[in-house]
Amino acid sequence: MRIGIIGAGWLGGTVGRLWVQAGHEVLFSSRHPEQLVSMTRPLGPRASVGTPLQAAEFGPVVLIAVPYGALPQLGSDLREALRGKIVLDACNPPPGSDDALAREAQANGVGPTSAKYLPGTRLVRAFSAVDATAVEASAGRRSGKLAVPIAGDDTQAVQVAAWLVLDAGCEPLVVGNLAAATRFQRGGPGFRANTTMTELRRRLGLPKAD
Template sequence: MKSTRRSIVKSLGVLAALPWLIPASRAFAVAPTRIGVIGSGSLGGTVGRLWVEAGHEVMFSSRHPEQLQDMVEALGPRASAGLPMVAAEFGTVLLLAIPFEALPQVGRDLHSAYRGKIVLDSTNPWGTSSSDVYREAHNLGVAQTVAKYMTGARLVRAFSAVDATVVATSASRAGGRIGMPIAGDDAEALRVAADLVRDAGCDPVVVGNLAASASFQPGRPGFRAHLTAPELRRLLGL
């Protein structure tokens, strides 16, 4: 099992390093995915929109979903809005794009809906805070703290090291598409994450297991480097 996982991750890394081998529209021909976006701010809204445009069905969520109606109506029938629990139940894959301080409550409240599902985690502890969850992220690491509160999720750190405005323009960027660092312990979840990164107009760079995501958390070299995939791989020594 471990050798198979290493082989899959190695293959994904090779593809990420050689984006010209992959059609710009999509790396793998798969059916549209039902995606629940938990937190529809700048990052969640941007990535969700790109997924809708790529042909996926996306439910954006908020505690006040009525505030998202103008956005989903503009995106068309593949977009919808709902409460976080409804979006978590809707998606076969979830994007976690919430304020870091909300992590313990979201982990508790949505546990029955996200358990066993692939969760792309884009959260980060921003600025300073005296909260316990910030303290844990500082002491344990960001990914380890998210894993503690999102028990049972098939976590992949993804969309956590890039600015939403850069993701929005990546596909047409003059210098080449942005390399998106991703990391996780589940080989199949990594494969799905890599696919969805491509559909958002970026090139996946598989860094390693979940612990390896420390290299692109805030304060580390890979955080908001906004480089092409080959450049990012060189920066991170991959």
């Protein structure tokens, strides 16, 4: 699969590298793509670098891992390029923020708020509640994998997100629709749990898997 990453920092860079190792073609982007070359060169020909617009246009899936305050402008600038794409939203309002966007996300839920500012996308909250170090550690383990909560309104998009969580060496836990993503946003029981499937289900009050 061709995947664009907008915001190839700590989380985006880690997840993207694991996807390349799983066989996907990944375009890593930032406002200064030349700074990403040293990271992508060892990954081989399936890894490339570019601008956020190039990442949005690259393939059917885009992971966005940028500061939350950048989303409205990003959604405006890349509206046509992102239209119809499966967007994995890993962004979170910063702790203690009291700006208008953070208040809106707190009142309405981060998932629905992200969907508002990324209109026309098939948005899934994914990789938003886990640390990059936990993702990387999970990819190196055979058991006790990291559980990654995901949520979205588009069933097929959620399924694709679940496959990509598996390809990053973690276990996906579908929590529900975008509104249900409040359970693993900052302040929710699933945020930064960085734990196994059994424990994450317990924290979220979900039944044990069959």
